[in-house]
Amino acid sequence: MSEPTPSEPGPGEPEGRGAAWTSPREPKGAASPGLRSDEGETREGDASRAPGGERDKQSEREDRGPILEVRELTVHHGQLQALDHVSLRVFPGEVYAIIGANGAGKSTLLRTIAGLHRPTEGSILFDGTNVTRVRPERRAISGIVMVPEGRRLFGSLTVEENLQVGATYTRKGPWTIERVYELFAWMKDRRAQRTEQLSGGEQQSVAIGRALVANPRVLLLDELSLGLAPVVVQRIYGMLPQILATGLTVLLVEQDVSQALRVASHLQCLLEGRTTLEGKPSEVTPEEVEAAYFGLRSAPAAEGSEEA
Amino acid sequence: MVWINDIITGILIGGLYALFACGLSLMFGVMKVINLAHGDLAVIGGYIAVGVIAVTHIPVLWSFVIVVPLMAVLGYVLQRTVIQAALDRSILTTLLVTFGLSVVIENGLLQFESANSHSLGVDNAIITSSFSIGSQITVAYLLLLIFVVAVVVLTGLQYFLSRSRYGRLIRAVADDKEAAQLSGIDYRHVFGIAAAIAFGTVALAGIAYGMYSQFAPTTGTDTILLFAFAAVVIGGLGSLWGTLLGGVVLGVAQAVGAQISGSDEFLAGYIVFLAVLVLRPQGLIARRSTS
Numbered sequence: 001m002s003e004p005t006p007s008e009p010g011p012g013e014p015e016g017r018g019a020a021w022t023s024p025r026e027p028k029g030a031a032s033p034g035l036r037s038d039e040g041e042t043r044e045g046d047a048s049r050a051p052g053g054e055r056d057k058q059s060e061r062e063d064r065g066p067i068l069e070v071r072e073l074t075v076h077h078g079q080l081q082a083l084d085h086v087s088l089r090v091f092p093g094e095v096y097a098i099i100g101a102n103g104a105g106k107s108t109l110l111r112t113i114a115g116l117h118r119p120t121e122g123s124i125l126f127d128g129t130n131v132t133r134v135r136p137e138r139r140a141i142s143g144i145v146m147v148p149e150g151r152r153l154f155g156s157l158t159v160e161e162n163l164q165v166g167a168t169y170t171r172k173g174p175w176t177i178e179r180v181y182e183l184f185a186w187m188k189d190r191r192a193q194r195t196e197q198l199s200g201g202e203q204q205s206v207a208i209g210r211a212l213v214a215n216p217r218v219l220l221l222d223e224l225s226l227g228l229a230p231v232v233v234q235r236i237y238g239m240l241p242q243i244l245a246t247g248l249t250v251l252l253v254e255q256d257v258s259q260a261l262r263v264a265s266h267l268q269c270l271l272e273g274r275t276t277l278e279g280k281p282s283e284v285t286p287e288e289v290e291a292a293y294f295g296l297r298s299a300p301a302a303e304g305s306e307e308a
Numbered sequence: 309m310v311w312i313n314d315i316i317t318g319i320l321i322g323g324l325y326a327l328f329a330c331g332l333s334l335m336f337g338v339m340k341v342i343n344l345a346h347g348d349l350a351v352i353g354g355y356i357a358v359g360v361i362a363v364t365h366i367p368v369l370w371s372f373v374i375v376v377p378l379m380a381v382l383g384y385v386l387q388r389t390v391i392q393a394a395l396d397r398s399i400l401t402t403l404l405v406t407f408g409l410s411v412v413i414e415n416g417l418l419q420f421e422s423a424n425s426h427s428l429g430v431d432n433a434i435i436t437s438s439f440s441i442g443s444q445i446t447v448a449y450l451l452l453l454i455f456v457v458a459v460v461v462l463t464g465l466q467y468f469l470s471r472s473r474y475g476r477l478i479r480a481v482a483d484d485k486e487a488a489q490l491s492g493i494d495y496r497h498v499f500g501i502a503a504a505i506a507f508g509t510v511a512l513a514g515i516a517y518g519m520y521s522q523f524a525p526t527t528g529t530d531t532i533l534l535f536a537f538a539a540v541v542i543g544g545l546g547s548l549w550g551t552l553l554g555g556v557v558l559g560v561a562q563a564v565g566a567q568i569s570g571s572d573e574f575l576a577g578y579i580v581f582l583a584v585l586v587l588r589p590q591g592l593i594a595r596r597s598t599s
């Protein structure tokens with residue numbers, strides 16, 4: 001399952017593609033054009049791509065060792081298994097994107113890393129320390145800070161008070177409330193407003209600011225694009241380079257595949273709680289992503305034989 | 309003129325009711341706990357004051373200096389242990405647990421202190437006297453003092469919640485405790501602090517009640533808890549000034565009821581309570597919406 005078959009290049013292929021995209025499992029959020037965007041640079045070295053790429057990546061990524069490592073994580077929601085032995089290694093300075101359809105277990109993975117769910121099996125290592133049993137607030141103070149899905153601002157507090165709460169147990173680092181006001185230019189003028197009065201995109205910015213002022217080492221972003229207009233999503237993701245420049249590491253979950261591919265330096269796809277694809281965005285083909293995302297055993301070209 | 313006198317007394321007693329009610333309102337607003345033992349805590353505060361005065365011989369008026377911190381510590385400890393354990397199961401469990409606490413406190417007091425009522429006699433001559441406005445209106449200094457204390461406590465609490473760092477954390481945790489955790493905040497500790505404040509204020513209210521009237525082991529549930537609930541509901545949940553207004557409306561309604569017929573005193577208060585529930589269930593001062 002975790003070894004996606006290298007697909008035939010076959011650029012174009014409207015019919016096969018069309019068949020895949022009209023599959024009944026198609027989620028709303030996936031945008032097909034995005035899957036094709038970096039097609040040009042992924043053509044070379046097709047057959048040896050996965051193993052070869054893995055080796056290059058290992059050498060450059062593993063210099064300092066992973067800042068965050070998840071080993072064989074299994075999580076249950078009651079009877080339901082949400083994650084099935086998922087592993088990942090995030091290295092300092094990376095933008096590690098986890099993609100997948102609704103219910104693939106992405107948010108569960110992120111929430112478990114933040115400490116909001118107890119795993120049934122597996123472990124989470126932060127900077128070499130096992131934090132699997134550490135309470136969420138302790139993890140936040142030690143540097144794993146999450147921007148939760150749906151923003152979850154303190155609705156009766158003002159913008160500034162939300163940031164002040166975020167900075168309650170701040171670590172030493174570059175981020176201050178003033179710095180957040182510089183990043184989001186509109187925010188300072190409206191700092192006395194309650195966050196209920198803000199638009200979705202503005203609320204998302206405050207949520208990011210609230211996480212940043214804690215000076216995280218690893219920033220977890222859960223579905224930033226949820227419920228926001230595409231333009232707003234672009235603008236918010238456009239802030240990512242400035243955030244990364246301050247030296248933190250980002251692990252994000254995104255249903256919008258094209259957006260994830262645009263910003264990620266490493267990619268992992270989940271399907272029904274299992275890893276179906278892992279690699280650099282430049283090393284995976286759109287067909288592979290598509291197959292991993294929707295759970296097709298192989299690329300659309302091979303679909304016929306599978307059905308037989 | 310008799311009416312005006314009674315209404316003024318009702319307003320001043322409203323301060324006492326607000327003092328009873330603000331802790332109840334705070335605990336519900338922050339941790340969604342309806343503390344059915346709230347009235348009994350006031351009575352415990354009264355009994356501790358009786359004990360403290362007997363041992364240390366400090367003036368009744370100053371007994372709060374010892375009783376309030378003691379009760380605050382008890383509040384923190386109870387919140388972090390029994391009440392938090394109930395909260396971890398479900399909100400409904402807290403209802404059962406606080407009801408259980410109430411039963412334990414009442415029967416404990418009956419067992420060790422008998423059913424006799426106590427009061428905290430103030431030995432300060434000025435406080436026990438009253439002053440007159442005109443020929444018809446007399447106001448007891450004690451009631452005025454209690455009202456002023458209530459306003460000071462509510463103002464202080466309001467200021468603490470809106471301006472201080474811990475006040476901000478209390479409001480944040482009340483909004484979304486999981487999001488607060490993600491900002492590194494141990495919401496259990498913040499809950500403990502909110503409970504400490506609630507227990508402290510209700511202990512103060514218990515002492516004030518003991519000076520104004522008298523209490524027995526069952527006073528907590530048959531009088532104080534009901535008044536506190538009525539004040540909270542009339543004023544509006546989560547609003548401190550609403551609580552004061554609710555207390556005053558309840559006090560005035562009781563005074564007017566007593567004027568109509570001596571046996572209707574409490575009935576009048578509850579009629580207002582019911583009317584508010586039916587006509588304006590969000591209370592006279594609705595809390596800012598947090599949808």
